Amino acid sequence: MADALPADPSPGASFAEQGMKAQAALLPYALAAFGVCLPIFVWAGSHADNAAWMSVCFAGFAAGWGCFYGVVNWLRTPAAADARRRARMQILAGLIWAAVIAQLAVFAHFAGPARETLLLLTLGAAMICVVFTAPWLSSLLVVAPAAFAGPLVALFLHAEDLPTARLGLAATALSLALALLVNRILRTQYALAAERETLMAERAAQAEAARRLARAKSDLVSTLSDEIRHGLTGVAHVLASAADRRRAAPSRQQVSAALDAVNDLLSVLETTVDAESAEAGRLTVEPRSVDLAGLVRDIIGAQRPAAAAKGLELAIHVDEALETGPGAAIADPARTKQVLGALIGNAVKFTVRGRVEVRISRVDAQRVAVAIADTGPGLSDEELAIALQPFQRIARTSAGSSGAGLGLPLACQLARLMGGGIRAESAPNVGSCFTLELPFDPAVSGPRTSAPPPTMAPRRLRILTVEAEPLSAAMLRACLEQLGHQVVHAVDSRRAVDLARICDLDLVVSGDAETVGAIRALSGDAARTPVLALTQGEPSEAEAALSAGADALLRRPVAVPAAARAIAEALSDKAPANDRAVA
Numbered sequence: 001m002a003d004a005l006p007a008d009p010s011p012g013a014s015f016a017e018q019g020m021k022a023q024a025a026l027l028p029y030a031l032a033a034f035g036v037c038l039p040i041f042v043w044a045g046s047h048a049d050n051a052a053w054m055s056v057c058f059a060g061f062a063a064g065w066g067c068f069y070g071v072v073n074w075l076r077t078p079a080a081a082d083a084r085r086r087a088r089m090q091i092l093a094g095l096i097w098a099a100v101i102a103q104l105a106v107f108a109h110f111a112g113p114a115r116e117t118l119l120l121l122t123l124g125a126a127m128i129c130v131v132f133t134a135p136w137l138s139s140l141l142v143v144a145p146a147a148f149a150g151p152l153v154a155l156f157l158h159a160e161d162l163p164t165a166r167l168g169l170a171a172t173a174l175s176l177a178l179a180l181l182v183n184r185i186l187r188t189q190y191a192l193a194a195e196r197e198t199l200m201a202e203r204a205a206q207a208e209a210a211r212r213l214a215r216a217k218s219d220l221v222s223t224l225s226d227e228i229r230h231g232l233t234g235v236a237h238v239l240a241s242a243a244d245r246r247r248a249a250p251s252r253q254q255v256s257a258a259l260d261a262v263n264d265l266l267s268v269l270e271t272t273v274d275a276e277s278a279e280a281g282r283l284t285v286e287p288r289s290v291d292l293a294g295l296v297r298d299i300i301g302a303q304r305p306a307a308a309a310k311g312l313e314l315a316i317h318v319d320e321a322l323e324t325g326p327g328a329a330i331a332d333p334a335r336t337k338q339v340l341g342a343l344i345g346n347a348v349k350f351t352v353r354g355r356v357e358v359r360i361s362r363v364d365a366q367r368v369a370v371a372i373a374d375t376g377p378g379l380s381d382e383e384l385a386i387a388l389q390p391f392q393r394i395a396r397t398s399a400g401s402s403g404a405g406l407g408l409p410l411a412c413q414l415a416r417l418m419g420g421g422i423r424a425e426s427a428p429n430v431g432s433c434f435t436l437e438l439p440f441d442p443a444v445s446g447p448r449t450s451a452p453p454p455t456m457a458p459r460r461l462r463i464l465t466v467e468a469e470p471l472s473a474a475m476l477r478a479c480l481e482q483l484g485h486q487v488v489h490a491v492d493s494r495r496a497v498d499l500a501r502i503c504d505l506d507l508v509v510s511g512d513a514e515t516v517g518a519i520r521a522l523s524g525d526a527a528r529t530p531v532l533a534l535t536q537g538e539p540s541e542a543e544a545a546l547s548a549g550a551d552a553l554l555r556r557p558v559a560v561p562a563a564a565r566a567i568a569e570a571l572s573d574k575a576p577a578n579d580r581a582v583a
Contacts, residue, residue, distance in 0.1 A: 016083075016087070016136070016137075016138065017083055018190040018193070018194075019135050019136030019137060019138075019139075019183075019186070019187075019190070020083070020086060020087060020090060020136050022135035022136065022186065023090060023132065023133065023135045023136045023139060024075050024086075024090060026132050026135065027068075027071075027072050027075070027090075027093065027132065028072055029132070030068070030097075030128070030132040033128055033132075034065065034097070034125070034128070035065070037121075037124075037125060037128070038061060040121070041104065041118070041121055041122075041125075042054065042058070050107070050110050050111055050112070053107055053110075054107070056107075057103060057104060057107045060100060060103045061100055061103075061104070064096050064097060064099065064100035065100075067093075067096050068093050068096050068097060071089050071090070071092065071093040071096075072093070074089060075089065075090070087138070090136070090139060091138070091139055091142055091143065094129060094132075094133055094139055094142070094143030094146075094147075095142070095143060095146055097125075097129055097143075097147065098126075098129065098143055098146035098147040098149075098150075101122055101125050101126050101129070101147050101150055101151065102146075102149065102150030103150075104118075104121075104122045104125070104150075105119060105122045105150035105151045105153075105154045106150070106154070108121070108122055108151075108154065109154040109157065115158075115161075116155075116161055116164055119151050119154050119155050119161075119164075119168075120151075120164070120168065122150065122151040122154075123148070123151040123152070123155075123168050123171070123172070125147075126144075126147035126148045126150075126151055126172075127171070127172075127175045129143055129144060129147040130144045130147070130175050130176065130179045131179070133179070134179040134182045134183050134186070135182075135183065135186055136183075137183050137187075140179055140180070140183060144176060144179065148172050151168065152165065152168060152169060152172065155168050285331070285332035285335050285414070285417045285418050286332050287330050287331055287332055287418060287419070287439075288330065288331075288332075288333070289328035289329070289330060289441070289444045290328060290329045290330070290331045290332075290333050290336050290438075291328065292322075292329050292336070292340075292360050292368065292370055292438075293316075293318045293322065293323065293360055295333070295336060295337050295340055296316055296340060296344070296358050296360065296370065297316065298337070299337065299340055299341050299344050299345075300314050300316060300344065300358065302341075303344060303345065303348045306348050306349075307348050307356065310348075310351070310352065310353070311353065312348060312351055312353070312354065312355060312356055313354070313355035313356070314348075314355070314356050314357075314358075315355060315356070315357045315358070316357075316358045316359075316360075317357070317358070317359045317360070318359075318360045318361075319360065319361045319362060321362065322360060322361070322362065322368070326442060326443070326444075327440060327441060327442040327443065327444060328440070328441060328444045329368045329438045329439065329440055330419075330438065330439045330440065330441050330444065331418040331419075331420065331438045331439070332417075332418055335414045335417070335418060336418070336438070338411075338414065339411040339414050339415055339422075339436060340370060340372075340436065342407040342408065342410070342411045343372045343408075343411060343422075343434045343436065344356070344358065344372055345407070346407060346408065346434075347372050347373075347374040347376065347432070347434075348374075350374070350376045350377060351374045351375060351376035351431075352376070352377075353375070354374070354375025354376075354431075355374070355375055356372065356373070356374045356375075357372075357373045357374075358370065358371070358372050358373075359371045359373070362440065363437060363440075365440070365442060366439060366440055367420075367437050367438070367439065367440055368437070368438055368439075368440040369435050369436065369437045369438075370435065370436045370438075371433055371434070371435040371436075372433065372434050372435075372436075373431060373432070373433040374431050374432055374433075375430075375431045376431055376432060377428065377429065378426045378427045378428045378429055378430045378431050378432055379426040379427075379428065379432060380426075380427075380428050383426075383428075384424055384426050387408055388408060388409055388412060388424070389409060408434075411436075415436055415437075415438070418438060418439075419438070419439045420436065420437045420438040420439060421436075421437050422434060422435065422436055422437070423435045423437070459506075460484050460485060460486060461485045461486070461506035461507055461567070461571075462485070462486045462488065462503070462504065462505055462506050462507075463480055463485050463486065463487050463488070463505070463506060463507045463508070463509060464487075464488045464489075464490060464496060464499055464500060464503070464505050464507070464508045464509070465477060465480070465487055465488070465489050465490070465508075465509045465510075466489075466490050466491075466492075466493065466496040466508065466509065466510035466511070466512060466515050467489070467491070467510075467511065467534075468491050468492060472556075473489055473491075475557070475558065476509065476534075476558055477489065479558050479559070479560055479563050480509075480563065482560050483560065483563065483564055483567070488503065488505075493510075493512055493514055493515040493518060496508070496510065496515050496518075496519070497515070497518045497519060497522070500519050500522060500526050500529060501522055501526050505526075505529050506529075506530070506571075507529070507530050507531070507532060507567065507570060507571065508529055508530070508531045508532070509531075509532045509534060509554070510531065510532075510533060510534065511533070511534035511535070511556075513533070513541075513544040513545045513547075513548040513550075514548070516531050516533060516545060516548040516549050516550050517548040517549060519531060519549070520548065520549035530551045530552075530570045530571055531549060531550045531551055531570070532550065532551065532552050532553070532554050532566055532567065532570045533545035533546070533548075533550035533552070533553050533554070534554055534555075534556055534558070535553055535554070535555055535556070536555070536556055551569070551570040551571075552566050552567075552569040552570035553566065554566040
């Protein structure tokens, strides 16, 4: 029986199911118990006046035993998986024994001098039924009274047997009380066992989560170590060449290669951080109307140099209804650009010859799709499944290219967060097609064009930077000079305030709220100089800078597009102090 019905209850099993399992495990022993008791009853019955009836009783007993054996075997079959059928069969098995006991009680009632002894034996047989029905309350309440009915009724039929009948009734009540007590104890054990199983399941889930986290961290460290080592080695060689006076200055090609390595490394780090945030559930999106065509054109414009170097054709097709009709995609614009950038960037990166085509179309009234098709190496179904897993790269197609294997899995996560999804179709040596689907609202009037982020300010500004750390100061200067501005640097707040007092400045960039406050405390036009505050992204830090008088915020590490937007925001309501044109 243990093969079909395990003794340990499952976490979500009810008390009834657990009781049935416990009782079913005891049923084979019930067969053995009645088999042992049968010879005793036959010996006592041989002294009865109606001993000839013994053969008839024995035949009835054998028939009951056979039926009970059949039920026990049925409980081992797959059909017993149905809890209701199993409950009916187990109660039926108990009632079969109750019927056999009633038959023996009838035989004992007409047994003459052996009557009382035989009735007490049948009453003992009924108590055996109580023992085997105790684990399951429903069976105990149905089978036990049926088993006791025959012997007790027979004892109370003769007035001379009333003392024995009362004694039997008291024994019956005591056995039922003990059975109910045992059932109550077993129900407590069922609850403890269920709690134990739940705790074990939770522990197993936590252990599996810990193993997944350990594997993810191992993959992360392995991937990042390779990418960082490769990128920083190239940068270190270029810097070493520039610092060595005995060698010629690094060529533009070497500097460009080092810059590409740094950009690749920054992309890997940013993607890794976003992937970890998404995995931890800390990544959020802000859905609103998005100009998909404008985003795609921006991305294609950024990818054209890489595509031209390989001789690839880049094309975009937009359904006319989307260009001129009402409605817009509903998504987070920044995350949508990140997803499309990853998909289009992968298409350009892995396509050696041919073309990359982007097609924007309506799927139905509530969905819009952006399909990116390429004539690259393509992937088999197995390779495609691997490519969608974090930190997994296909050796056949990605050899020699940078990356952590996170772009595509992160794109899928971001698409799901925005209420959409990504479908992928690919065939080896033919190409691939990745389709981003997003929600579409026909009633929304979204922008029809998307201006590219500013990369250069309209005027050349004189900017004072306040930065004590040399490397950070150099990075900030390089970023601002790429935008065409003239940079004056101060290493501390005191020097910055002196320069702000005597110099004709268009903007001050500072990471210190005290410096911002000191500039605002100056007199005259110097106090009205626009101030851009550098922050690490902490809300308290940003609030302190704005309270001190900063006009805009710029988060570290500083990137050129972000710096251009922040400068434009800081100067949005102020005219520059000079009109020097951008060189």
